[in-house]
Amino acid sequence: MGRTEAQGWDSPTAPAVGRASGAEPRTAVLFPGMGRFDFASAGRFLVLDRYARDRLATADEVLGFSVLERFHDAGADYSEYAQLTFLIASLAAADRAEDRFGMRPDVCAGASFGQKAAAAYAGSLDFSDVVRMTAELARCEKEYFSTEHSDVVTHSVYRVPDEEFHALLDDMRARGEWFDISGVLERGFYMVSLRESRLEDFIRAVRDLGGYSMYTMRPPVHAGAFGALRRKAEAEVIAKYRIRAPRLPVISDADGTVVDSAEAMRTMLLDTFDRAIRWPDMVTSMTGLGVESLYVTGADDMFHRLNCTVRNFDVITVNPKNALRPGPPKLRARAA
Structure with a gap:
């Protein structure tokens, strides 16, 4: 079954991790x-x-x-x-x-x-x-x-309330539905891999929570x-x-x-x-x-x-x- 924990949160309300005292500021490049x-x-x-x-x-x-x-x-x-x-x-x-x-x-x-x-x-x-x-x-x-896994897609959702969203995942697990968390982008923003036959129900459930769907990836990723x-x-x-x-x-x-x-x-x-x-x-x-x-x-x-x-x-x-x-x-x- 899927993992639902969200590790390493950088909450919008938490203080940023600063550089060491006296160290020169650094630059990074991100390839998205x-x-x-x-x-x-x-x-x-x-x-x-x-x-x-x-x-x-x-x-x-x-x-x-x-x-x-x-x-x-x-x-x-x-x-x-x-x-x-x-x-x-x-x-x-x-x-x-x-x-x-x-x-x-x-x-x-x-x-x-x-x-x-x-x-x-x-x-x-x-x-x-x-x-x-x-x-x-x-x-x-x-x-x-x-x-293999030809019936699996990865779907991105955002602005989902975390407690309710994890309760939704727990309910899916209790019903024996397979899923996996494929990405944690920030609080309330996830990539979830699941069977395509359950996708419409999942999108509808996310919408009912007040969340939004972004896009679906085929083939799926990161599971x-x-x-x-x-x-x-x-x-x-x-x-x-x-x-x-x-x-x-x-x-x-x-x-x-x-x-x-x-x-x-x-x-x-x-x-x-x-x-x-x-x-x-x-x-x-x-x-x-x-x-x-x-x-x-x-x-x-x-x-x-x-x-x-x-x-x-x-x-x-x-x-x-x-x-x-x-x-x-x-x-x-x-x-x-």
Whole structure:
């Protein structure tokens, strides 16, 4: 059955974790998780941005086909080609943030799919290898979910009252319904994996609590039941690649620990299959390291807006929607 505990809360009313006395403030870069991503929203950036064009040229050479053309034709939100272009757009945004806006991060983080970009940015994987790995993992997951857990989806809900929401999950468990918490974004904001046949009832129950539904992911992600997928990905894909220790600290999205070795990086990349993401734990870890400024590089409609993000960091977003605008990116100062 599902886990319902919410660890590592960074409550909107709790004091932020400050940097050590006398320490210099630090900067972090976050590569966000993948939401809905299509050619209509990102195509102009991918075509016109010189950093994206350079990344695409390398990816095309590595894979032997035009990633942009296949992305344009694919249509599906989480297709292999959408994943590849999301990766490329995220790293291109970081290139622009460095070259144009002077970003020099001390800490690196990748949430969910953003781990792949983080691994490349931190030097644990060459860009050509992370491109190949992303394509191979997409095919690996597609093959796995064609026969296993084909009736499971991951659904995101927000603004749910916590006590009532956990009571709802307890009731689902008592009725023998399978579910798993796949993500804790902040108080009242969760990703839940469950059987698609129960999705409409779940959405209706969340609405009755006063909560809201965001979107549904197919295939599902980050559930403890997907241990076999983790083992398949490790044996068929991850094992082929030489993963190095990162050049700067990387924050694990599973529990906020600092990844500073090759083995820890390999474990983090595998944890994404069967461990929930916990953004409040990542925030706590970064503030504990003295991070005060956070660049969010890549398409993101969520992480840079969360209460626990804007309360703890000065947030600068560089993404396909704003990267081509003249002038520096807009700073979102920490909430009082």
